[in-house]
Amino acid sequence: NQLMNAYDRPKRRKVEHMLAATGSVMRLVAEKGLPGRQDLTSSEREWLDKDLGNAVSEWEKSDFKEAAALIRTAQQLLSVDHAFLNELLTLLLPLVRNIRETFSRQGWLSFDGLLARARTLLFEHPSVRERIKRDYRAVLVDEFQDTDPVQYEIILAVSERQGSRADVWHDMLLEPGKLFIVGDPKQSIYAFRRADIEAFDRVMEKITAGGGMAQTLTTNFRSDAAVLEPVNEIFDRLFERRPLVQPANVRLEAHPQRCAASIEPGVRLSVTTPDGEEETFDAAGATRGESEVLARWLTDEVLSRPAMKPGHVALLFRKLTQADAYLDALRRHDLPYVIEGEKHFYRRQEVLDLVNLMRVLEHPHDEVALTGLLRSPLGGLTDRELYELKQAGHFNYLRAARLEGWLHARAAAVRRLYEHLAWLHRMIPVLPLTEAIELMFDRLPILDLAAASLHGEQAVANLMKVKQMAASLADRPHMTLSGFVELMIARLEEQPDESESPLAEESLEAVHVLTIHKAKGLEFPIVVLPGLHQGSGRERGVSHVSYDWSSGTYGLSLDRHWSLGSLMVHHKLRLREEAERRRVLYVGMTRAKDLLLLSGGSTTRSVGETVFDLLRNIGTGEIGTASTEALKVGGSAIPHRVIRAPERKRPSRRMDGADSTALIDHEKVAELWKIRTARWAEIRQTPHHVTPTTLGQSAASVIRETTQVRQDAEIGRLAGVVAHRLLERWDFSQDPSGLYTQVASALQAVLGPDDQSHAGTVAESVNDLLATFSRSEAYARLRSSRILGREVPFIMPWGDRQVMEGVIDIIYQFDGELWIADYKTDAVLADEAVLHAERYRVQSQVYKAAVKQSLRSEPRFHCLFLRCAAAVEL
Structure with missing residues (x-):
């Protein structure tokens, strides 16, 4: 009845249909108990999988998310099969025990394993627990919202009263005044690392129930009041208090003696629309158009100011996989940027070029690697010149002499490079790994070309990091250049988490590009949250093994076989994920010191909920409509600008066939070099x-x-x-x-x-x-x-x-x-x-x-x- 009353008459028919279907599933569950799929008739299975499945798909496109989730849960109930999962565990447990014992004997222990063993030590050895409680008179935990349940139990055990020993955390009595925690549940965004917002609330309840005090800090030393006021209004509405899932918003106040902003402060909303009146954007098209708008805005309106540097700007993403189009736009507009953290080190062009060089020196007939090397700044050939070189039969650097008969403008340059490669190919096999890479850097202008690239210093730092990686692996038995090349190629394919050289973190010469998770704890004068038209995506499937700390419930699932526990844990996680997406947005918005730009494109549809959807639900004014001057949220008016997607700027290219020597003023270069040398000498003599x-x-x-x-x-x-x-x-x-x-x-x-x-x-x-x-x-x-x-x-x-x-x-x-x-x-x-x-x-x-x-x-x-x-x- 509550659901029915929430919607107007045109929507009630859909609601009635949904509730009737749900009731049918529940009646089937009641009649059959909780059967496995093998207990259903063929007609029942067809109805469940086809008719009901299609209905759920249609309803998910509407705004009846909770009802659709109820249907899915009803479907999953029919797949509960404890007998199958018990047989599976009987088969797997001996294997798991054997693997665990082998790892322990060989001294292999992960960080999670260390945590688990520390907890076991405290809970199963009372004398150790008592001694540690006695040794530590006070416990201070910072960023408490980011800790996981195993860490919670360790903290509670160490903070327990002297002489008391509870077997479970629920029964622990805390030593008065011993435990001091600092944390903001509104910034709990690390569920993928098992941070548990429910566990945070339960520990807080335990502390306050034992006589502890909770103090709220509201002064924000980072952001301008013009940023904080709209953020407060937005999250007063988005943070709906739900016990154990989502805390209520606490309004922040700007520090009264904050320094003046270097740019007009506040929050702005930018929406990119198609250029033509009748055109529409899909998600990818909106991203391409928006990225071009952002790059032009940075170039023309932000970085044109004398006081602003690229390093004052940060582009924050939910996932860096969403960043490619924006990075392309920054490159085309010659805006230097650095990607901080995660998987992009092995995707940097200078790293790829170095791997191609090492591969070519080890395998002279690897034409794919040679193509990459010749197209890199070291070779400098265009696609047309590569084709002509291949057609002339000169795709082998061991036969550099043959290039004498090739009548081509680039023949001499290619021959010089080939001669260097052939010399290195002869010398490297007799050298240790570190010396081999050092010889490459000495013989070829690899670092010089990196320094002259768009990312300059950062590119050099990344190449030096590869060199350091090689040095750290050099003591491994039989680690040759060939082995290092194979390792690098494997990492290129796997894309493990590896950050760029930390040089960029302190630089003001490059726009910072990073995830909101990586930005937590940081601040930037200007923060851009791009891609707000992109949806949250489809709901993630249930983990094969899941655990709920507060109730002690384990869940198991495999294919279409579920345990009841897995359904319960999945239901709780779904609610938490929805709340956490809002907290991620909060963290991103509160990184801004002076200016926050909320940016996105106008799309016809998206998969999952978007930030624009959230803003539409709480604000007054149509997002993406040119007549809307401001989006009003509570007492704040956020300036709203609609921009038609401009034509993409083409990347600058070298003028083929031009005499490059005519473009160089040698006397001017010599004078600049003299000035540089004098300045470098002065800097070296000046103490830091x-x-x-x-x-x-x-x-x-x-x-x-x-x-x-x-x-x-x-x-x-x-x-x-x-x-x-x-x-x-x-x-x-x-x-x-x-x-x-x-x-x-x-x-x-x-x-x-x-x-x-x-x-x-x-x-x-x-x-x-x-x-x-x-x-x-x-x-x-x-x-x-x-x-x-x-x-x-x-x-x-x-x-x-x-x-x-x-x-x-x-x-x-x-x-x-x-x-x-x-x-x-x-x-x-x-x-x-x-x-x-x-x-x-x-x-x-x-x-x-x-x-x-x-x-x-x-x-x-x-x-x-x-x-x-x-x-x-x-």
Whole structure:
């Protein structure tokens, strides 16, 4: 009845049909019990498989997803066959036990195996569990929403009360105040790694039921308020609270002192439509059109701004398999990009070219590898030139001399390459693997060509990673170049997870392309979520073996044989997957600091639910219609722009037949190279890390020394270290006479064995210093001030290429103003202090810049010369 009342009259006929069909299946189940398929009549099987199956397919195209899922469950109930699965287990278990024992004997253990054994150790060995509970007084777990149930049980066991020992997690009593967890269930997106949102909720319930507190953090230090407001409105509606499945939304607030955005902040919606009025897009066509629009938008509207770099932009995908069309558009528009993580290392062109080179050197008659090599930047031949080379019978680099009779513009270039290949082919067989690859890099301009490619530095880093991989495998017995080539070819076919060189993660010279899962924890000024017209896809099939932690239910399935447990677990997983898709969207949207672009194409249909579908259901305004200026969601209006798909930009090509030498200005290249060399020399001589002391040395050197040194330099240095140590811990509100009683302990902590002979002299020097300082106006001032920090470390960018590090002696507040003081133990007279303080002017500027950057307040600075009790403001 609730389902019927939810829909208007035209839809009720469909609903009635669906409910009637479901009732028929349920009656059949009730009459037959829970039979296997062999117990059904042929007519019943035909009705179940054909008529009902067709009906379900039709209903799934409508918006009655829950009813369609109910039909599928009813169908699956008819396939429950415990007898078959029990026989299967009887056959398989001895094999599984044998494999497990063999692995254990040989020391083969996966990470999951380590977790399982750790849990077993805690639960089956009470003495070990008690000792670990006693050893660890507190347990802090970060990113708690990403842990899996086995890890939950380990955490709970370690956090259990002393003397208590429960056999199952439900019965564990937690030690009050011991377990501290940090996690955001709205960002639980790792179900494929067995992260369990239900387990998260149940552990939270256990903690709070035991007297624990749950505190909600709502300040967002990353995003602009113009981004957060629409995100809050969207997920107030998409995050419908469902216990153990989906938490409610918690609205985020922007940090009040956030730096101003470098681009107009906010959330925008872009929809690409076909160019013609009567045209329609399928999913692939929409993706191609949208990718072209995005590439032009980045080129013309974003990266044309002086302050914006390609590295400020991130394209985030649910799966990187969706990224190919967008990468093609970036390449055609000469936009550098880097793909971070997953399976793309072995698909990078420079890696493929290097594998072809190694393959050709090992197998000279491999014409497929030779074709790839000749088409690469190393060969530089066009398809037409390759065809002509093949037709002339010169597809063999071991016969390079024959090219003398080939009258072709590229004959000389091909012959030079062939001669290099033939030389390497002769030399490499007698060399170890690492030296063989080193020789290739020395003999051929492989790295130079990679550096000159679109991806420049990243391409070079990837080639160096191949070299490092070879070096790491070189100690394997009989690992030759041939073996390494076969390994690389196998990896090219299997496409294992392998990220590119991490160089790109810190670069601002390339657009970041990565999955939302990889982006979790990261932030970018501009985030683009492309392909929002792409559906979630068909529902995944049931796993052969499944397990539900909270209920302890196992599920088994094979082909059309199911256990009841597998149906129950599958039903729960289906609900969780739908909720997790929304959480993945949330994580993607909250990576944006300044600008979030939601982008997609206008399609006639898609497989599964799309993000555009979600937005249509919660917003006002037709997505993809030019008359819609903004999509209104709650109190937010998201600007909406419809763009007709432009003609695709063609990739730039080399001008065939042109005299390349005429295009090169040799004098200009020489001048640029001279400038580059000078700049490189300057960079090499510039230290990466600097301190206020080293920065101020040059300034201090020009100030004339006015005072003779009145003490031994080493005694003065040690006295200064001891004085700083004392004042770092001293409470200025106490009687200053207490300082003298701590000199001996400070000396013991500071002086090494070689310094003990100076202990008496250093103690006398420190006492004299303290006697003067403790009676001074400067000390009285500190006594009446509010101390904000002592020995405060800082690190910040300095100039274009340097990092500044330092430690501030003391920061305090006096008469409403912020002050920085730096203790000086220099042996100067009071009337010389002002001139002497000029040595430290650069240091004062650095300290003030660091405090202003951190506290957003303009501080004042003075040097406190302790020996003469003079305070000099700079």
